[in-house]
Amino acid sequence: MADLTMSFDPGASLNKVVYQVRGEKTPTLLVMQPEVILVTHEALKSYVSNRLGNPRPEAEAWGVVNDKCFVVGCLAREFLADAGMRELKYERAVYKVLAAVGAIKQILGLPTKFSISLAVLLPWNEYPDRERFERLLRASLKNYTFRDERLRVKLEHFECRPEGSGLAMSRLNTKGLDWFRSHSIATLMFGHRNTSALVFVEGKLNHIHTTTTDLGFHQMVEMVVRRTSGQSADMLTKAIFSAGAAINESQSAIAALAQSRDEHRRAEEVRVIISAIASSRTQYWRRLSAWLDTTLQPQLNVGEVILCGGAAHYFKKELQGYFSSTPTYWGDELMKQVQTIFFADHPNATALAFRLLDGFGLFLYLQEREAAVI
Template structure:
């Protein structure tokens, strides 16, 4: 997002929670009444949006607040459909954080998985309509979408490589951008300076988590995702992140359950990588360079390094450092470990690369 006359660095902290849920407004009213007298959370941590056409009877809670209502990430829905309310929440949070007036103009750039890229016009039209009149945490906002751009996930990183090495270098290469996400995995192919092909499959990190849930007892997808990622390649009974997943408090059952979880994670990871490798082998053509991104790529770093040891790879470490510097003073209290900090900054580099280009275009026009 690029607010007119504002800088992204003045925006509120990034929210890592993808959950959302439609609720009756009375649920929010009850929630607000129950916390009277307590410290008020930041807008980004207590986000809900509504449409005046609903006569204040319905609203959609997003992110951290949605998690309090046990909402899901809705991976079954198209990403652009769930992104409408998330975009409204982000824009509303930025507006309240920066004390913007109720009316302002907005320039926006966004990414969609290649498999949903054909929905970009519908995304723009529906977002433009929703922005004209909505409420964020009860405040009515009327926003004009002045400029909009939508590109497939991975495009931001391709643009960064072109900027780093020049157009002549970029036009002489065959480059693949691989995006390993929670929802799916995408591949963009660039030849002679142009995007010539794109592919998306349903092999997101959630598939591995799903397999672990099927082979264990009473596990929650959110907690399991965090623990699996925190454990990394250390899938052992001694790993503290894995030990926190144990539900039993009976000594005679604890070790049994712990071993069950370890076995389930190890097997699911092997299966997940096997399916990804098979897809890569059948889909990826001969290339000069592979650009790797997405949270699951960091989790599978060793497997991917081994897979592409004969091909030049770019992980965006330099760009990741820039992201960490930009958000250093904004988001540090969101990170509990260095691995979490590394993971979030790595997930942001594609969007950050696109934002840098978009901001340069806006400033040139201005």
Template sequence: MADIYLSVDVGGSQTKIIYQLAGSKKPNYLLMPPAVEEITKTKLDNYMARLGWIGSPSPDQQLWVVWDERVVVLGDFAACFDPQDRIKELKYENALWKVLGAIGLIVETSNIKVSPKKPLKVELALLLPWNEYSDRRRFEEQLRKMLAGFGVRNTALKVSLERFLCRPEGGGLAAVRIKQQGIDWLRSQQLGVLMFGHRNTTALYFDRGQLKLGDSPLLGFANMLDMVIEMTSGLDRERLALAIFQARYAVLDEIYNPNYSNTRRPDWSTCAAIIALASAKDPNLRDKEIQDIGKAISVATAEYWDKLERWMSRVLPAQLDEVIIGGGAAYHVEPELEKYFNCEPKIETQPSLSRNSYGSGGTKIRTSGYKSKDYNKHFTPMIWGSGISEQVKQTFNLEKKQFGEQCTSSRLVDCFGLFDYLVGLEATNDKS
């Protein structure tokens, strides 16, 4: 039995980590900013000396890894050392340091006792973009070498990698759906998986059980954000992305209004989160700036979708039986996805319990399912997050209707699906 079961998704906007300790009844999760920066030991020492004793930051706020006399700072701590924009770099190389950092962080925050003579036993599952999936053996070889002896913060660690499982992004969602429906179902389906990430957009295509195609170009949400930034002034990716999703979340009732046949998009220039992005002081200039930001988002979204649509048409067959949708950026192009797959949300009417509304026909609500919008065209049902979003919310107590918790649950589904598959392998071994 392993000491730690670990699933890692090294996304472009966040590193998602799900882990469970031996003997624990349920998993936990960690989220870290994606920044990774190599510095000298002298630079780290000088920084800590200048800092002196000021407050008591948590381990995740001052996270660094030491291996073979190299020092790499991670997450929030990397921001203190002028990190480079690495969104176009290969994920797997930076993922090595992130895995080491995650293990060290789990050890420290969980108060796991470590021994210099007895290595920790870890089972690891990792998600990589399809275009880096072929690097998984190289990653595993280098990771085992690094795990033999490394340091995280002030703790020296040795780790034995008991199991290594690597899947392309979207593989966690595919594993969950196959578990739900069964192998016989998979062998009768043409199944697509689409993951809309910050850095990559990934497509997987299963033809009656066989993975026929995968692709993972740099068509992530960051492309759309960069288009907006080019058309405006004073914005950056992080602030802009946060504002866009806050604006969307603030008008969910309007976006998913059951009186309309499809998902709608906010009027960006009227959203408080978008208005807050404007920096001009003069009221007239500020109003013009807000209108320009709203127009830039609309124009960039249309261009972003045009690129996605042409790519999807090239890599996926037109006659899919089902498509699994994942990734936070998918929600930004939800109206376009519904049109592309000929989906119209199903609407149900719930009887009203109020006497005053007796006979009014009840309340319309939107369900999670779809029907064909145009019966003359092929209909491909979309399955958002393989239907496990609610399970993720319940597992990690994310059930409150708050913006941050909704974003977290949608980001964790792929990582959670792969984690579920990993611990399922252990359970199968125990039974046998």
């Protein structure tokens, strides 16, 4: 059994890691910002020699692998990194995994040599790259430096699954194999970068109807950016999710976006932002529903739809209306576990908890596999 078991969901808006050390009874959550950037040795050396304070490892994640200096998360923003929306997720995911493993090692005080069992989610359109991703990851973990510590990590077991499959496997465990084989099941992942549909027919993934579109939540945010002045996509994303579906002028998340110092102009600015969000929401949902019409054709006779991803939570009312005649599953059992384990002290963190379900479902699957091997 590996020293460390972890699932990794390399999201475009947040990296979500669930991990557990051998011998511990409950898993732990680690979240990191999604930015990644390669910098010169000189730039990294200059930062290290001039930094002040003592941040946590996940907030100051940098390292060297194959003579390349990588910076991940909060620190990457200081080097003007972006979320890499147009880059392959698996290429950036290698550096994200190295950073997450390094951060966990330093948080827990693990030795510099240890083994891990790892499961990673990738979008369906990058799933064919999983073997290339594994080779690159294995080679990188064997010998790299994280914050001046040389690590030698053995990847004892590796699983790569398409986004949405963590929740699908959890549903399979709950309902049983006979149920899964006797229904057509669609798992819809509404992510920040893209939206995917995994369609299972008679217990097998149907490659004809399984698909990914770049119609992720970021497209709605970009619509709002174009309709407002001086707004950043990052701040808008946080405010939109925080405000929820029923936006109004009294919500602090929206009011905080106003930049004018004049009270009357601030009020007008807030009204413009609210109008931009409302119209963008309507336009984006129309595009999403059109994609659903094309993807889930009537002849599939879908018996249940499994819904996951942050945008699914945001559009829950619309999705419930769209699937009013089809049974839906929102991961209620997993949601209770996630809230109990990770958010017992934060009962209002519903949106973040929902975003973790796919990765948490994958973690539970990996745990069961590890137990079966023993």
